[in-house]
Amino acid sequence: MTIFLSEVVAVAPMCLAVSLVVTLILRYAALPKAAEQLRKPSDSEEAGPPLNSLIPSIPPSLGNDIIRMHAQDHYVQIVTTKGSSLLTEQFGDCVEKLRKLDGMQCHRSHWICLGHARDVTRKGSSYTCTLSNGDQIPVSRRRYSELKARHGFGPK
Known part of the structure; x- marks a missing residue:
């Protein structure tokens, strides 16, 4: 059990960092589309x-x-x-x-x-x-x- 916990503690920070980067990339990629939808029509x-x-x-x-x-x-x-x-x-x-x-x-x-x-x-x-x-x-x-x-x- 201690081996399992030590591996989780070693891998978890890297997984969190990767998921945060992927989330930010996806969110900023969607911003131009959202901004265009919010644009005031002429x-x-x-x-x-x-x-x-x-x-x-x-x-x-x-x-x-x-x-x-x-x-x-x-x-x-x-x-x-x-x-x-x-x-x-x-x-x-x-x-x-x-x-x-x-x-x-x-x-x-x-x-x-x-x-x-x-x-x-x-x-x-x-x-x-x-x-x-x-x-x-x-x-x-x-x-x-x-x-x-x-x-x-x-x-x-």
Whole structure:
């Protein structure tokens, strides 16, 4: 029995030290993930539900801050602050799904988030909306008055 106790006393400190090191490594490895979960969402993210909950085919890596989307043949291109993606969705269905967000269809093939609209310019009889990322989107004459009323700016 004394031999057993002497071996336990000799091995126990080493086992405790190893388990403490492993615990600390695992805890600090989990900190970046926990910090990201605690990160306060931006104003655009607080405006509505997660984007991929509205349109499940949107990759989660694009985030929730949508800038615009537009129809390309039988596809829809979604542009967010984190990138863009081409979806096999119908444009009209996507517009309907995004009703909860603060945006509008400004042209037959373009939808914009009003929080990213920076300016509207007029060239001849056509209007163009400049977005926060520098994209210039056509605005139909029919939908210009709604854009002006909802965002509060006019053509230059």
